[in-house]
Amino acid sequence: MHTDNQEVLRFENVGKSFFGNQVLKDISFSLEKGKILGLVGENGAGKSTMMKILFSMDDIRETGGYEGAIYLDGVRLDFNNPMDAINAGVGMVHQEFSLIPGFTATENILLNREFTKRSVISKAFRGKLDTLDRRRMHLSAQEVIELLGVNLDPDMFVSNMPVGHKQFVEISREVNRENVKVLIFDEPTAVLTESEAQVLLHALRTLADRGVAIIFISHRLQEIIDVCDSVIVLRDGELVKDVRKEEGYSVVQLAKWMVGRDVESKSARREKGLDNADDIVMDIRNLWVNMAGELVDDVNLSIRRGEFLGVGGLAGQGKLGIPNGIMGLAEAGGTVLYDGKPFALNSPKAALDLKLAFVSEDRRGFGLLLDEPVYWNVTFSSMQVLNKYLKRYLGVRLRDDKEMRETTREYINSLEIRCVSEKQKVRELSGGNQQKVCLARAFDLEPELLFVSEPTRGIDIGAKSLVLQALKSYNEDKGVTIVMVSSELEELRSICDRIAIICDGKVAGILSADEDSEKFGLLMSGLRSDKESA
Amino acid sequence: MSKKLDFKVLFMKNIVPVIFLLMTAIMMPFSGYSGKFLVQEIVTRLGRDTFLVLALLIPLMAGMGINFGLGLGAMASQIALVFVTDWHVTGVSGVLLAMLISTPISLVFGLFGGYLLNNAKGREMITSYVLGFFMLGAYQIIVLFGMGSIIPIGDEGLLLSRGFGIRNTIMLDGVAGSFDTLLDRLFGFRVQIADIGIPVVTILVVALLCLLTWWFRRTKLGQEIRAVGQDMGVSAASGINVSRTRIISMLISTVLAGYGYIVFMQNVSVMPVYTGANTVATYAAAALLVGGATASKAGIPGVIFGVALFHLLFIVTPMAANRIFGAAEVAEYFRLFISYSIIALALVLNGWNAKKEKDRALFGHRNRGGDRINTADAQPEPATPK
Numbered sequence: 001m002h003t004d005n006q007e008v009l010r011f012e013n014v015g016k017s018f019f020g021n022q023v024l025k026d027i028s029f030s031l032e033k034g035k036i037l038g039l040v041g042e043n044g045a046g047k048s049t050m051m052k053i054l055f056s057m058d059d060i061r062e063t064g065g066y067e068g069a070i071y072l073d074g075v076r077l078d079f080n081n082p083m084d085a086i087n088a089g090v091g092m093v094h095q096e097f098s099l100i101p102g103f104t105a106t107e108n109i110l111l112n113r114e115f116t117k118r119s120v121i122s123k124a125f126r127g128k129l130d131t132l133d134r135r136r137m138h139l140s141a142q143e144v145i146e147l148l149g150v151n152l153d154p155d156m157f158v159s160n161m162p163v164g165h166k167q168f169v170e171i172s173r174e175v176n177r178e179n180v181k182v183l184i185f186d187e188p189t190a191v192l193t194e195s196e197a198q199v200l201l202h203a204l205r206t207l208a209d210r211g212v213a214i215i216f217i218s219h220r221l222q223e224i225i226d227v228c229d230s231v232i233v234l235r236d237g238e239l240v241k242d243v244r245k246e247e248g249y250s251v252v253q254l255a256k257w258m259v260g261r262d263v264e265s266k267s268a269r270r271e272k273g274l275d276n277a278d279d280i281v282m283d284i285r286n287l288w289v290n291m292a293g294e295l296v297d298d299v300n301l302s303i304r305r306g307e308f309l310g311v312g313g314l315a316g317q318g319k320l321g322i323p324n325g326i327m328g329l330a331e332a333g334g335t336v337l338y339d340g341k342p343f344a345l346n347s348p349k350a351a352l353d354l355k356l357a358f359v360s361e362d363r364r365g366f367g368l369l370l371d372e373p374v375y376w377n378v379t380f381s382s383m384q385v386l387n388k389y390l391k392r393y394l395g396v397r398l399r400d401d402k403e404m405r406e407t408t409r410e411y412i413n414s415l416e417i418r419c420v421s422e423k424q425k426v427r428e429l430s431g432g433n434q435q436k437v438c439l440a441r442a443f444d445l446e447p448e449l450l451f452v453s454e455p456t457r458g459i460d461i462g463a464k465s466l467v468l469q470a471l472k473s474y475n476e477d478k479g480v481t482i483v484m485v486s487s488e489l490e491e492l493r494s495i496c497d498r499i500a501i502i503c504d505g506k507v508a509g510i511l512s513a514d515e516d517s518e519k520f521g522l523l524m525s526g527l528r529s530d531k532e533s534a
Numbered sequence: 535m536s537k538k539l540d541f542k543v544l545f546m547k548n549i550v551p552v553i554f555l556l557m558t559a560i561m562m563p564f565s566g567y568s569g570k571f572l573v574q575e576i577v578t579r580l581g582r583d584t585f586l587v588l589a590l591l592i593p594l595m596a597g598m599g600i601n602f603g604l605g606l607g608a609m610a611s612q613i614a615l616v617f618v619t620d621w622h623v624t625g626v627s628g629v630l631l632a633m634l635i636s637t638p639i640s641l642v643f644g645l646f647g648g649y650l651l652n653n654a655k656g657r658e659m660i661t662s663y664v665l666g667f668f669m670l671g672a673y674q675i676i677v678l679f680g681m682g683s684i685i686p687i688g689d690e691g692l693l694l695s696r697g698f699g700i701r702n703t704i705m706l707d708g709v710a711g712s713f714d715t716l717l718d719r720l721f722g723f724r725v726q727i728a729d730i731g732i733p734v735v736t737i738l739v740v741a742l743l744c745l746l747t748w749w750f751r752r753t754k755l756g757q758e759i760r761a762v763g764q765d766m767g768v769s770a771a772s773g774i775n776v777s778r779t780r781i782i783s784m785l786i787s788t789v790l791a792g793y794g795y796i797v798f799m800q801n802v803s804v805m806p807v808y809t810g811a812n813t814v815a816t817y818a819a820a821a822l823l824v825g826g827a828t829a830s831k832a833g834i835p836g837v838i839f840g841v842a843l844f845h846l847l848f849i850v851t852p853m854a855a856n857r858i859f860g861a862a863e864v865a866e867y868f869r870l871f872i873s874y875s876i877i878a879l880a881l882v883l884n885g886w887n888a889k890k891e892k893d894r895a896l897f898g899h900r901n902r903g904g905d906r907i908n909t910a911d912a913q914p915e916p917a918t919p920k
Contacts, residue, residue, distance in 0.1 A: 082771070083773055086773075098765075098767065098768045098771055099768065100761055100764045100765050100768050100769075101764065101765075102760075102764045103760075103761070103764065107757070111761060111768070111769075111772045111774075112758070112761070112769075112772040112773050112774050113772075114754060114757060116753075116754050128753065128754050128755040128758075129750075129753045129754065129755055130753060130754050131749070131752045131753050131754075132752055132753070132754065132757055
């Protein structure tokens with residue numbers, strides 16, 4: 001293989017910004033025929049943007065294209081849509097399955113590339129009325145499946161398959177294309193069991209040996225080390241490392257490059273730790289939550305009274321499912337004790353009555369009444385739950401608009417919500433200010449335990465620090481226990497007392513915020529280092 | 535999986551036919567009809583209706599739900615039948631000419647419907663339902679005001695007494711029974727099995743369409759339609775032109791509905807000019823659903839079974855109601871009540887079944903965890919690091 005170093009794919013100074021926000025800067029690397037390139041980075045590091053650029057997805061073109069150039073087989077790419085990329089020989093195995101459940105493995109593998117039998121009438125219809133040649137389709141599917149070395153029935157319906165098999169069907173479909181040159185695997189092993197993952201890695205090698213160039217994206221760093229010929233590491237949109245296997249690297253090194261050296265963050269954490277290890281406000285045992293894309297499998301977590309607990313982990317691992325499950329917004333099961341008493345799951349009302357509050361990651365879906373004024377949004381929940389802002393006139397309860405507006409004005413001042421007045425519609429506010437309205441509403445519920453989910457997602461840096469500051473002072477001054485879920489590890493580390501990392505629907509470990517970055521990186525990658533405790 | 539569970543799942547999946555089979559069984563003795571009479575009726579109606587119901591299959595395959603816009607094709611055929619009657623073209627040639635005239639009109643209607651439904655993805659059923667009523671207005675303008683004034687109609691007997699516009703009901707004497715009794719006329723005697731008349735040619739035509747549908751499913755285009763029906767996103771990603779495929783399904787369905795309506799009319803021979811089209815669409819949808827079809831899945835055997843069961847219910851229930859309540863006008867009320875209740879019930883149960891299915895799919899992953907939860911309960915020590 002050493003003699004065979006034809007370059008297949010080359011990125012030259014590729015960059016991309018969305019509305020002035022640079023998400024990818026100056027990426028250059030090249031990939032040779034028959035080689036496997038590992039691509040690692042945290043969520044938001046720019047991996048998916050890179051792949052979107054390569055595929056010329058709609059959202060790249062509609063936002064003004066990209067900087068730099070990409071060459072495939074020495075020819076500069078000029079794709080107009082993903083189909084062009086596919087026809088040119090670039091394939092991708094997606095993280096989410098794009099398979100048709102009611103079709104068999106064969107039908108999926110050969111979707112829109114079916115073998116057909118010519119017939120007289122069909123000529124007039126450009127082959128559309130050819131009947132399918134099921135026998136040849138079966139053979140062709142069988143061949144790819146065997147090439148991958150998996151045990152899979154080509155005539156089985158995808159809907160009846162275990163997850164691992166679906167993944168292999170997806171891969172078979174990409175491999176089955178005749179002209180495939182570059183294959184991208186986006187977290188293909190995330191849903192696989194260990195033995196299935198081994199088969200897959202073996203299949204990757206087989207494919208590479210047949211001359212296909214492969215980009216392998218995974219957060220399981222050991223797999224990257226096992227299978228890749230070289231690795232590139234992305235952090236904050238920049239290529240921070242490009243190493244070959246010969247140069248040698250370890251899981252710990254990769255994790256460190258990925259997360260970055262300890263950033264000199266002005267720590268917002270309280271100076272002295274809390275002495276509350278035995279005062280458990282909520283004890284979660286064997287929690288499962290059925291939330292699309294964020295399945296929680298078996299979470300055990302004890303939340304201490306008065307603490308600021310962070311919940312981190314990569315996207316799709318289940319961290320968002322935890323607050324949604326507890327607050328009754330997603331179907332959940334397991335045992336939860338609140339103040340030592342059993343807590344009813346699947347009931348938002350019960351959760352609110354027990355003085356729990358939740359600031360959802362889905363601001364527009366669950367958080368806000370967009371076409372109502374700010375003061376309505378701030379006071380709405382507490383009116384429902386706590387019967388605040390209600391006055392009795394002749395035995396009828398009416399709402400007290402004046403008091404509602406006054407309270408809201410206080411929040412507008414303390415949280416620096418930028419709006420014309422408390423009567424402005426929430427829809428007209430910026431994302432950050434909408435988030436502050438959500439916080440004000442949660443605060444107005446006077447919670448004892450507050451769940452905050454992705455509070456800084458999609459808001460600018462200035463608003464970010466204000467939101468975090470508000471949460472922190474609420475925690476310290478009022479002694480409210482806060483559980484904050486966030487994808488941004490640095491943000492969690494800057495504010496939380498302890499951080500639980502969720503991986504594969506379970507708690508991978510709980511670390512104190514000032515542990516080394518690589519320990520977090522390892523936990524996120526699903527590698528259990530020697531069990532840490534805070 | 536245990537046998538018991540399989541049976542339960544099977545029962546729940548076929549709950550609609552089972553309910554209506556039970557209803558029919560209860561009603562049958564009350565109606566007082568003889569078995570022979572019922573068999574004759576069912577045979578006639580199988581010939582009359584099956585073609586129309588088959589026209590629903592392809593849009594269903596394409597994931598567009600039940601095409602309540604079937605009436606569009608029927609309207610095209612009503613226009614064609616008015617012309618054929620006016621020109622006094624009779625017999626098989628009359629039927630074939632009507633089909634020929636209806637085709638371009640159906641294509642235009644189908645194209646319009648297809649474009650409209652492509653802009654209402656995910657809400658096809660309600661859209662096509664309303665589309666039926668909307669197009670009825672357009673159709674009525676043509677027939678009520680256009681015909682006899684702008685469009686020449688020679689036969690005064692077809693027109694309203696004011697001189698233009700077609701009468702409420704016209705008799706299709708020229709084409710009546712063209713298919714049903716074709717062999718009878720050729721042979722000079724009534725083709726029958728055990729005293730039951732058989733509409734041989736009609737049944738052959740229906741059989742031919744069944745064969746065509748079966749063949750169509752196995753073609754490249756059929757495969758594309760099935761793929762689009764299951765997942766538009768995945769299909770588009772594989773390079774299938776989703777919108778075009780859906781329009782083709784709609785075109786096929788509308789043209790077939792037009793032919794189906796002509797087959798229907800040569801049997802009935804009395805055409806309600808202003809109300810026929812959408813009624814036929816409603817009945818066809820009900821027959822399909824009663825045969826166990828869901829809004830996303832149906833097969834040819836289901837269609838035939840559905841037509842038979844629906845019409846059995848249709849014949850038996852009003853008479854039973856009439857006998858029980860002793861009022862003749864109850865009969866018509868019961869017919870409408872039955873068809874709409876079938877549609878409503880079937881759609882609700884379908885939705886409910888689909889949700890169950892989805893939950894099962896999601897929870898397939900869950901079962902492992904569920905087992906673990908039980909074992910974890912047995913051991914009090916939680917796994918949380920202390």
